[in-house]
Amino acid sequence: MNVQALLSVHALALRAGGAAASRVLFTGLDFAVRPGERWVVLGPNGAGKSSLLAALAGVFPIASGRVSAGGVELERWRSDALAAHRAWCPQFWSDPFPASVLETVQLARHREQPWRAPPAGLEPAVQAVLEELELAALATADVRTLSGGERQRVAIATALLQDAPLLLFDEPASHLDLGHQSMLVARLVRHAAGGGAVMACLHDLNLAWDLATHAVLLDGRGNCRAGMRDDVMTAVALGEAFGVALEAVDVRGRMRYFSGVDAEDAA
Numbered sequence: 422m423n424v425q426a427l428l429s430v431h432a433l434a435l436r437a438g439g440a441a442a443s444r445v446l447f448t449g450l451d452f453a454v455r456p457g458e459r460w461v462v463l464g465p466n467g468a469g470k471s472s473l474l475a476a477l478a479g480v481f482p483i484a485s486g487r488v489s490a491g492g493v494e495l496e497r498w499r500s501d502a503l504a505a506h507r508a509w510c511p512q513f514w515s516d517p518f519p520a521s522v523l524e525t526v527q528l529a530r531h532r533e534q535p536w537r538a539p540p541a542g543l544e545p546a547v548q549a550v551l552e553e554l555e556l557a558a559l560a561t562a563d564v565r566t567l568s569g570g571e572r573q574r575v576a577i578a579t580a581l582l583q584d585a586p587l588l589l590f591d592e593p594a595s596h597l598d599l600g601h602q603s604m605l606v607a608r609l610v611r612h613a614a615g616g617g618a619v620m621a622c623l624h625d626l627n628l629a630w631d632l633a634t635h636a637v638l639l640d641g642r643g644n645c646r647a648g649m650r651d652d653v654m655t656a657v658a659l660g661e662a663f664g665v666a667l668e669a670v671d672v673r674g675r676m677r678y679f680s681g682v683d684a685e686d687a688a
Contacts, residue, residue, distance in 0.1 A: 426453035427587045433486035452647035460620040461629040464639030470622040474591045478509035508583035512591040523560040529582040550578045569596035590621040626678040
C-alpha cells in the first residue's frame with residue numbers, strides 16, 4: 422500500500438537568507454517523509470540545515486523546486502490548517518514578556534483563537550507532556566528564569582502539544598544533558614511509531630543515528646543527498662561533508678562515530 426507522504430520535496434534549491442542574489446546553499450534535493458519515519462538533517466555550519474527546516478515549515482523562501490504537505494503545495498495551505506499538520510520548533514526563541522511554563526505550552530492548544538483564555542483546570546494532555554518532559558515542577562516558573570536545557574524542554578513540549586503529525590525540530594538537543602537527550606529520542610520514536618513523522622537538525626552524529634530511519638546530508642558546498650540512514654550516514658560521506666576523518670564502529674548494534682585527523686592529512 423502506497424501511504425501518502427506527510428511532506429514531499431522535489432528539486433528543492435535554497436539560497437542563504439532567502440535572497441535571490443545570495444549564495445546557493447544546495448540544489449536538487451528530493452525526498453518524501455511518510456508516517457512512521459524519523460529524518461535527521463546533517464551538515465557543517467552554514468550548509469543550510471536551519472534554512473531547510475524553515476522552508477519545510479513554510480516560513481523561508483525557496484529559490485526553486487516544490488515543497489508539498491499532504492500532497493498540497495505549502496503556499497496553498499491556510500496558516501491554521503498548516504499549523505494542524507506540522508509543528509515547527511526553531512533553534513532560537515525569544516521571551517520578551519513574563520510568562521509561566523504552563524502559559525507558554527498552553528499557547529499550542531489554541532491555534533485558531535490564541536487570544537482566548539485557556540480552559541479552567543489543567544488539560545490531561547498538557548499535564549502528561551509536562552510530566553513526561555520533567556517540567557511539572559516548573560509549571561508556575563517564569564520561562565525567563567529557566568536554564569537553557571529547561572527552556573529547551575519547554576519549546577519541545579509546546580511543539581508536541583500542537584498535536585501535529587509532522588514535527589520539525591531545529592537542534593532540539595542543543596541544551597540537553599545526556600539523560601534528557603535520551604528522553605527526547607524515546608519521545609520522538611514514540612511519536613513516529615504512533616503514525617506521525619519527525620525531521621530534526623542535529624549536530625551529534627551518535628544521537629542522530631539513534632533517532633534516524635532516514636537522513637539528509639548537506640555538505641556546505643552546494644551538494645546534498647537524502648535517503649535511508651545507513652546509506653547516507655556512512656563514515657566516508659560524513660567525513661567528506663565535515664572535512665574530518667571519521668571512523669564508524671558498531672557498538673552493540675548502534676553505530677558510533679569517532680573523529681581523528683583532518684581528512685586532508687589522512688589522504
